[in-house]
Amino acid sequence: MKKEDKELLLKDLCARLTYNPIVYIDENLPRLKLGAATRVWEYVAVDKPCKPYLRPMSSMTEEERYEIQGIIGKDVEILDDFINIVDSSRKRFSFLELQAVYDWLNKKMFAYRTIDGKDMFELGLAIKAPDGMYNVKK
Numbered sequence: 001m002k003k004e005d006k007e008l009l010l011k012d013l014c015a016r017l018t019y020n021p022i023v024y025i026d027e028n029l030p031r032l033k034l035g036a037a038t039r040v041w042e043y044v045a046v047d048k049p050c051k052p053y054l055r056p057m058s059s060m061t062e063e064e065r066y067e068i069q070g071i072i073g074k075d076v077e078i079l080d081d082f083i084n085i086v087d088s089s090r091k092r093f094s095f096l097e098l099q100a101v102y103d104w105l106n107k108k109m110f111a112y113r114t115i116d117g118k119d120m121f122e123l124g125l126a127i128k129a130p131d132g133m134y135n136v137k138k
Contacts, residue, residue: 017038020034024127052126053127068101071097
């Protein structure tokens with residue numbers, strides 16, 4: 001695994017630890033729930049196949065889109081992989097709004113990080129979570 005990939009994976013997993021992400025470690029422990037006390041870097045540092053099960057942004061439900069609108073404001077529209085400003089008087093977001101959105105994306109286990117336009121799935125750093133793994137109602 002390239003250093004850049006390890007850094008991205010470690011950054012992503014650490015941001016999710018308090019939300020108990022489910023990861024694939026190896027064939028003996030195919031699904032393991034990581035908690036805040038887990039030392040993730042041990043898995044990543046020795047190149048164990050530590051891959052989180054994440055949700056693609058395209059799996060976001062309509063209800064979840066409304067949740068994000070509640071954080072940012074009603075003057076935006078949430079699309080599959082970007083936020084569209086629908087009110088021309090709105091020019092920017094505050095740091096606290098963006099921080100709240102990223103925290104929400106981590107909590108809901110969405111794969112939003114990229115390297116050179118490739119997402120975590122394309123980079124081989126994550127596995128698409130099966131329907132219902134994180135109790136999402138469609």
